[in-house]
Amino acid sequence: xxxxxxxxxxxxxxxxxxxxxxxxxxxxxxxxxxxxxxxxxxxxxxxxxxxxxxxxxxxxxxxxxxxxxxxxxxxxxxxxxxxxxxxxxxxxxxxxxxxxxxxxxxxxxxxxxxxxxxxxxxxxxxxxxxxxxxxxxxxxxxxxxxxxxxxxxxxxxxxxxxxxxxxxxxxxxxxxxxxxxxxxxxxxxxxxxxxxxxxxxxxxxxxxxxxxxxxxxxxxxxxxxxxxxxxxxxxxxxxxxxxxxxxxxxxxxxxxxxxxxxxxxxxxxxxxxxxxxxxxxxxxxxxxxxxxxxxxxxxxxxxxxxxxxxxxxxxxxxxxxxxxxxxxxxxxxxxxxxxxxxxxxxxxxxxxxxxxxxxxxxxxxxxxxxxxxxxxxxxxxxxxxxxxxxxxxxxxxxxxxxxxxxxxxxxxxxxxxxxxxxxxxxxxxxxxxxxxxxxxx
Amino acid sequence: xxxxxxxxxxxxxxxxxxxxxxxxxxxxxxxxxxxxxxxxxxxxxxxxxxxxxxxxxxxxxxxxxxxxxxxxxxxxxxxxxxxxxxxxxxxxxxxxxxxxxxxxxxxxxxxxxxxxxxxxxxxxxxxxxxxxxxxxxxxxxxxxxxxxxxxxxxxxxxxxxxxxxxxxxxxxxxxxxxxxxxxxxxxxxxxxxxxxxxxxxxxxxxxxxxxxxxxxxxxxxxxxxxxxxxxxxxxxxxxxxxxxxxxxx
Numbered sequence: 001x002x003x004x005x006x007x008x009x010x011x012x013x014x015x016x017x018x019x020x021x022x023x024x025x026x027x028x029x030x031x032x033x034x035x036x037x038x039x040x041x042x043x044x045x046x047x048x049x050x051x052x053x054x055x056x057x058x059x060x061x062x063x064x065x066x067x068x069x070x071x072x073x074x075x076x077x078x079x080x081x082x083x084x085x086x087x088x089x090x091x092x093x094x095x096x097x098x099x100x101x102x103x104x105x106x107x108x109x110x111x112x113x114x115x116x117x118x119x120x121x122x123x124x125x126x127x128x129x130x131x132x133x134x135x136x137x138x139x140x141x142x143x144x145x146x147x148x149x150x151x152x153x154x155x156x157x158x159x160x161x162x163x164x165x166x167x168x169x170x171x172x173x174x175x176x177x178x179x180x181x182x183x184x185x186x187x188x189x190x191x192x193x194x195x196x197x198x199x200x201x202x203x204x205x206x207x208x209x210x211x212x213x214x215x216x217x218x219x220x221x222x223x224x225x226x227x228x229x230x231x232x233x234x235x236x237x238x239x240x241x242x243x244x245x246x247x248x249x250x251x252x253x254x255x256x257x258x259x260x261x262x263x264x265x266x267x268x269x270x271x272x273x274x275x276x277x278x279x280x281x282x283x284x285x286x287x288x289x290x291x292x293x294x295x296x297x298x299x300x301x302x303x304x305x306x307x308x309x310x311x312x313x314x315x316x317x318x319x320x321x322x323x324x325x326x327x328x329x330x331x332x333x334x335x336x337x338x339x340x341x342x343x344x345x346x347x348x349x350x351x352x353x354x355x356x357x358x359x360x361x362x363x364x365x366x367x368x369x370x371x372x373x374x375x376x377x378x379x380x381x382x383x384x385x386x387x388x389x390x391x392x393x394x395x396x397x398x399x400x401x402x403x404x405x406x407x408x409x410x411x412x413x414x415x416x417x418x419x420x421x422x423x424x425x426x427x428x429x430x431x432x433x434x435x436x437x438x439x440x441x
Numbered sequence: 442x443x444x445x446x447x448x449x450x451x452x453x454x455x456x457x458x459x460x461x462x463x464x465x466x467x468x469x470x471x472x473x474x475x476x477x478x479x480x481x482x483x484x485x486x487x488x489x490x491x492x493x494x495x496x497x498x499x500x501x502x503x504x505x506x507x508x509x510x511x512x513x514x515x516x517x518x519x520x521x522x523x524x525x526x527x528x529x530x531x532x533x534x535x536x537x538x539x540x541x542x543x544x545x546x547x548x549x550x551x552x553x554x555x556x557x558x559x560x561x562x563x564x565x566x567x568x569x570x571x572x573x574x575x576x577x578x579x580x581x582x583x584x585x586x587x588x589x590x591x592x593x594x595x596x597x598x599x600x601x602x603x604x605x606x607x608x609x610x611x612x613x614x615x616x617x618x619x620x621x622x623x624x625x626x627x628x629x630x631x632x633x634x635x636x637x638x639x640x641x642x643x644x645x646x647x648x649x650x651x652x653x654x655x656x657x658x659x660x661x662x663x664x665x666x667x668x669x670x671x672x673x674x675x676x677x678x679x680x681x682x683x684x685x686x687x688x689x690x
Contacts, residue, residue: 390492395529398489399543399599400517400550409542413533413582 011067016046018073019155033135034127041144041154048148057147060333060365061275061304066247069217071189074158075101077182079213081108087180087211091426094173095120100180102190102220103159118171118204119164123193126162134162137195141225142253147277149249153223157193160222163206167199167229174205174424179222181242184214192222198260200229207237207427210248217245217272224252228260230284235423236262238276241269241434244299251277258284258313265422268295268303269434279308282316282344293322294418296438297330297362304333311344311377318348323418324355325411325439326362333365338379340372347374351381356388356414408439442467442638443488443508443607448499449663450487457483459663460499465607468635472649472674473642475660476682481642482526484660485611488640489523490516503607517543518550520606524596524613531583536595537565539583540602547603568601572628590621597628608632609640614648626651646678659685 019042023030050067051058079100097120098108104122111120127134144151161177181188198204212218220242228234240248248271254262268274274297280289295303309318324332334353355364366383388410396406415435422428443465450458457480465471475481487494488501490513501508503519511519531539545555556564569576572594584592593613600608610629614622629639629652641652649657649671657673658665659682667673667685677685 389529391529392531394491394513395525395531396539396543397513398517398523398525399539399603400514400547401539401543402514402546403512405542405546406514409534409539410531413531416533 011071012046012049014073015152015156016042032131034131034138037139038155041139041151042156044144045148045151045155048151051148057306057335060331061273061302063273065273066219069187069219069247071217071219072186073189075186075188076103077101077185079105079108079180079182083213084108084180087178087213089209089426089430091429092176093426095175096178097161097176098178098180099159099161099192101182101188102179102192104161113171113173113175116166117169118166118175120175121162123160123162123195124158134195137197137225137227141227141255141281142223142251142279147251149221150223150251153191153193153221153251157191157223160193160195162194163196163204165198165202165204167202169199169202171202171204174207176424176427177206177208179208179210179220181212181218181220181246182214183212183216183218183243183245185216187217187219189219189221192220194222194224196224197227198229198232198234201231202229203233205235205424207239207424210240210242212242212246215243215245217247218242219247220250222250224250226252226254226262228254228256228262230258230260232257232260234262236264237422237424237427238264238266239269239427239431240267240271240274240276242271244270244272244301246271246273248274250275251279254278254280254289256280256282256284256287256289259286260284261288263290263421265292265294265418266305267293267418267431268297268305269438271301271303273302275304275306277306277308279310280318281310281312282318283312285313285315287313288317289319290421291318291320291322292418292421294324294415295322295332296325296327296415296435297332298327298438298441299330300328301330302332303330304335306333306335306337308337308339309349310339310341311347311349312341314343314345314347316344316347318350320351321417322353323414324353324364325358325414326355326364327358329359329361331363331365334383335367335369336381337369338371338381340374340377340379342373345374345376347377347379349377349379353383354414355383355385356411357385358388404440408436411439412436442504444502446500448487448501449497450483450494451497452483452494456497457494457663458487461660461664463658463665465638465640467606467638469656470633470639470641470652470654472654472657473640473660474644474646474657474674474677476686477644479660480663481644481660482611485523485609485640485642488609489513489521514546515550517603517605518547522600522603522605522608524593524600524608524610526612526615528584528592528596530585530587532585534583535581536579536583540565540599543599544602564602568598571601571631572598573624574598589616590618593617593621593625594628597625601628601632604632606636607638607640609642611642612644613641614643614645622648623651646674649674661685
């Protein structure tokens with residue numbers, strides 16, 4: 001029998017205590033501005049507490065299940081390359097960084113890009129080596145006043161990655177972050193924190209991948225802050241393929257300046273409870289953001305995608321396409337918020353969310369929210385949720401394609417609008433394979 | 442080849458086919474004509490296995506096998522092909538990919554090896570000429586954004602690729618201009634052979650100028666009420682369906 005918390009406040013108390021214990025060990029370091037900031041984030045977490053469904057942003061996503069587990073925090077385990085073999089993404093080249101239970105694992109990782117192209121360090125290391133740099137960005141973008149999980153991460157995160165791409169540089173090899181939770185012996189919670197700054201006219205491709213080993217529960221609460229300089233271009237993919245006992249809550253916070261381009265894909269394949277927040281501030285003219293998403297929950301899984309595009313300056317563009325395939329008794333949420341600020345004239349903002357519900361027990365909640373305060377803008381949004389097209393199925397079967405295969409072919413095609421956007425080929429191929437396997441189940 | 446006797450079918454609680462009999466032999470072309478609502482498209486759909494229709498009586502034997510017991514894909518594998526009146530748009534699946542999957546499934550059913558990419562492309566090139574269809578159309582999502590004529594041509598192209606024993610053309614002439622009609626009919630005619638049969642379901646005689654039938658049947662109120670040689674179609678064109686209706690009562 002897995003241990004569990006006796007009361008809903010136990011997990012919260014455990015987290016607050018962990019912070020204080022860490023603090024006592026820090027001696028002088030507790031006076032640093034970064035730590036002071038963490039302190040105020042902890043205070044905010046204490047004040048906010050874990051959200052309930054009475055909270056508008058958590059109306060359809062109940063975190064009670066998470067609060068019933070009993071997690072070990074900051075647990076170090078030994079992982080070998082052999083343990084990781086089943087999680088390998090074939091043919092993947094580039095900078096591959098492993099994080100085990102949220103901690104950077106140097107031996108398993110491989111950095112190949114020259115340091116004049118990109119500086120990649122663990123968050124813990126960067127905090128020691130260049131605290132001024134961390135201080136100048138850490139928690140400047142991801143808001144912890146309203147979001148309890150971001151507050152928690154800001155207070156407790158000890159490791160993750162810091163990626164710095166200098167101006168006028170193209171990082172030739174992609175950077176892949178692999179977050180592995182080793183839940184073979186215990187239920188494990190981790191709070192990775194990533195900071196990525198892409199300089200002026202620089203270009204980089206990155207991916208975050210989340211996996212769990214073992215049968216116990218896992219909780220990953222990740223925050224990634226991304227800052228794009230003028231004319232910067234970034235491809236950013238988040239792939240989440242954990243276990244049936246995985247809780248995953250993540251916030252990706254992107255700050256864009258003039259003429260920067262951000263392309264993202266968020267793919268959720270497996271997990272008990274998944275919440276992805278993708279927040280983009282288009283804080284510059286002619287900035288463009290493309291957001292694609294695919295989620296395919298089954299069983300009793302729950303996947304919630306919250307996106308926010310904040311058009312703060314004129315002439316910016318955003319385009320969003322999220323697609324869901326929901327089976328069994330799974331539930332999905334899509335909440336897409338678009339702000340167009342008074343100054344943001346000539347904004348173009350498009351949003352679309354399309355869902356196929358394969359079983360009567362599955363359900364999808366979609367909520368587009370457009371708040372437009374400028375008058376010369378083009379905005380559109382649309383959501384659809386429906387069954388698989390019976391006419392299309394019959395058409396395919398009438399040509400000799402068996403029902404199951406016809407279904408897989410149709411759903412695979414449905415997913416391709418998102419997967420085809422992924423420019424790191426081994427990751428796209430891996431996803432195409434996993435999606436096909438999952439559709440064939 | 443095909444033997445339909447006393448076929449009855451309903452959709453919802455509406456009876457559409459009310460005891461239909463039809464015999465089709467290899468090598469023959471049969472035209473099924475009739476006024477709107479007579480049950481022409483229902484017959485085509487029931488033969489292809491559309492699940493919206495429920496067969497409540499009668500039997501359909503295809504080469505001696507009970508067709509009604511088979512799933513749509515099995516019927517296709519046995520050699521039945523329905524050219525749809527309204528071909529369905531399938532986003533994200535190219536005609537090429539779709540047909541490759543279909544053809545290899547049918548070959549598997551028949552105990553034949555799958556065609557590899559080279560063999561498949563060779564076959565495709567050969568059949569493309571038949572209906573004058575463009576390669577670029579075949580790489581696009583199946584039927585998506587195709588014009589009415591392109592969709593119908595694509596149906597005949599699929600038929601040419603899958604080489605069915607029995608082809609059923611459901612109102613293939615609807616929405617076609619005269620040039621497209623000729624191309625489609627030419628395609629069908631080139632596929633005619635002593636081993637194959639065709640059922641042409643149509644409202645108008647026009648198509649039958651190009652695909653000349655051996656027999657013409659008039660379907661009215663769910664039954665075949667009159668059968669005759671190809672000249673019957675001309676008579677129907679001239680006199681309309683009213684005299685048939687009067688005769689049927």
